[in-house]
Amino acid sequence: MPHPSDDDTTPVLRIEVERTGGFAGLSRSWHVEPAGDERAAWLALVESCPWRAASSPGSGMHGADRFHWRIRVTDRGDVRRAELDDDLDSAWRNLVDAVREGRMPPADGAPRR
Amino acid sequence: MRAIIPPYLLARVASAREPHLARAAVAARATLAARPGDLAGRAQLRLSIEGGDTLVAEQVPAPDRAVSDAQQREELPGVLVRDEDAPPSGDTAVDEAFDGLGATFALFAEAFGRASIDGRGGVLAATVHYGRDYDNAFWNGERMVFGDGDGEVFTGFTRSLSVIAHELAHGVTEFSGGLEYRRQSGALNESLSDVFGALAEQHHRGQTVDEASWLIGAGIFTEAVQGRALRSLAAPGTAYDDDVLGRDPQPGHLRDLVVTESDNGGVHINSGIPNRAFHLVAMRLGGYAWERAGLIWYRTLTSGLSPTTDFAGFAQATILAAAQEYGDDSEEVDAVRAGWSGVGVIEDAAPER
Numbered sequence: 051m052p053h054p055s056d057d058d059t060t061p062v063l064r065i066e067v068e069r070t071g072g073f074a075g076l077s078r079s080w081h082v083e084p085a086g087d088e089r090a091a092w093l094a095l096v097e098s099c100p101w102r103a104a105s106s107p108g109s110g111m112h113g114a115d116r117f118h119w120r121i122r123v124t125d126r127g128d129v130r131r132a133e134l135d136d137d138l139d140s141a142w143r144n145l146v147d148a149v150r151e152g153r154m155p156p157a158d159g160a161p162r163r
Numbered sequence: 164m165r166a167i168i169p170p171y172l173l174a175r176v177a178s179a180r181e182p183h184l185a186r187a188a189v190a191a192r193a194t195l196a197a198r199p200g201d202l203a204g205r206a207q208l209r210l211s212i213e214g215g216d217t218l219v220a221e222q223v224p225a226p227d228r229a230v231s232d233a234q235q236r237e238e239l240p241g242v243l244v245r246d247e248d249a250p251p252s253g254d255t256a257v258d259e260a261f262d263g264l265g266a267t268f269a270l271f272a273e274a275f276g277r278a279s280i281d282g283r284g285g286v287l288a289a290t291v292h293y294g295r296d297y298d299n300a301f302w303n304g305e306r307m308v309f310g311d312g313d314g315e316v317f318t319g320f321t322r323s324l325s326v327i328a329h330e331l332a333h334g335v336t337e338f339s340g341g342l343e344y345r346r347q348s349g350a351l352n353e354s355l356s357d358v359f360g361a362l363a364e365q366h367h368r369g370q371t372v373d374e375a376s377w378l379i380g381a382g383i384f385t386e387a388v389q390g391r392a393l394r395s396l397a398a399p400g401t402a403y404d405d406d407v408l409g410r411d412p413q414p415g416h417l418r419d420l421v422v423t424e425s426d427n428g429g430v431h432i433n434s435g436i437p438n439r440a441f442h443l444v445a446m447r448l449g450g451y452a453w454e455r456a457g458l459i460w461y462r463t464l465t466s467g468l469s470p471t472t473d474f475a476g477f478a479q480a481t482i483l484a485a486a487q488e489y490g491d492d493s494e495e496v497d498a499v500r501a502g503w504s505g506v507g508v509i510e511d512a513a514p515e516r
Binding site: 070071072073074075076077112113114115116117118136 | 298299300301302303304305317320326329330333337344352353356380393408412425426427430431432
């Protein structure tokens with residue numbers, strides 16, 4: 051269905067989450083492209099994450115078969131990336147869970163676990 | 164302090180009735196009596212009659228298991244729900260983990276003479292019900308951790324003994340000096356866990372090389388997934404082929420080595436190459452795989468490998484271990500060579516250098 055905002059030159063917010071590693075060695079990925087009213091709330095979720103403190107995977111994790119996460123946010127040509135071990139802190143976890151479920155957490159931002 | 168003479172040997176000496184061993188028997192009995200209970204881990208006393216008139220008391224290592232419940236949070240260790248002396252809990256995942264740890268302990272103790280993860284009878288610690296819809300099982304450096312799966316792709320990860328044994332074997336590898344969890348050394352780390360995972364299942368079921376499935380994780384996919392298991396040692400790359408998951412990406416030959424940054428440099432992918440080498444060795448030797456092929460791999464793991472050992476270095480170490488165990492001209496050495504040349508890691512019919 052043609053739509054003016056569907057052509058790929060239109061700037062969109064796109065949040066991608068990729069999970070690699072784990073016992074199965076399977077990669078899974080999820081993404082959202084929120085538009086309109088949802089955009090600001092998703093951006094707030096993105097901004098709440100500690101991007102500067104994001105460590106490179108494998109830096110602090112012991113053991114074997116752990117998950118690794120890659121987060122990629124594209125917004126009007128800006129690209130931000132983070133690579134994370136499986137011990138996600140609450141802000142990252144909220145973002146990852148929201149993207150996997152394809153919907154924002156409750157408006158009060160309360161963590162669901 | 165570490166005991167030099169294993170308790171089962173002491174027990175044998177203590178029970179000796181030959182006159183010339185009388186002094187040794189007294190000394191051994193005194194040593195056993197003085198031994199602190201926790202020094203050598205837990206043990207069972209096995210009594211048997213030999214030669215019709217000799218009572219032999221043998222101390223054999225026994226597991227010391229502790230299974231905790233994370234109650235669907237991603238926090239460790241969780242609440243301890245079953246220790247070694249407790250009866251079955253009634254929680255399927257708890258009891259599957261408990262039994263799986265016991266079966267894996269039995270492989271290492273009976274086939275290789277190793278007492279537990281640390282070789283000293285240490286506690287086998289596991290946590291089940293980790294996270295919500297958590298699609299993974301892992302070793303965190305201290306304990307084995309199992310998720311329940313999401314119910315769509317994966318069921319619980321404790322349903323397969325090969326998965327439990329895989330995680331326990333990561334601990335054995337770590338206590339043996341470790342193999343860096345990246346690229347080829349990481350793929351060897353993964354492969355060793357698959358090998359001992361498969362062997363624990365075969366040992367538990369009493370299967371020969373021909374009877375065994377050689378699969379890792381059979382039974383942990385839901386029925387919606389088109390696949391038998393997660394990995395196949397016999398035929399890497401054939402374990403699953405599914406609309407959602409894609410196809411099993413494992414190579415079974417060095418020429419197909421996958422170069423990737425994902426998955427710590429493909430540790431769960433390229434493990435197919437050493438996995439298949441082990442399978443080739445085991446099939447050529449026949450019988451019970453843990454008796455010779457498994458022992459050679461175990462001796463190699465505990466021979467003081469460098470943490471950055473690659474496939475070629477590991478192959479040479481297995482040949483050396485086979486030669487030390489069975490002799491330079493043994494069929495075991497031939498089988499090990501053939502296995503590695505079958506996957507392209509050493510040259511065909513490699514002559515003695």
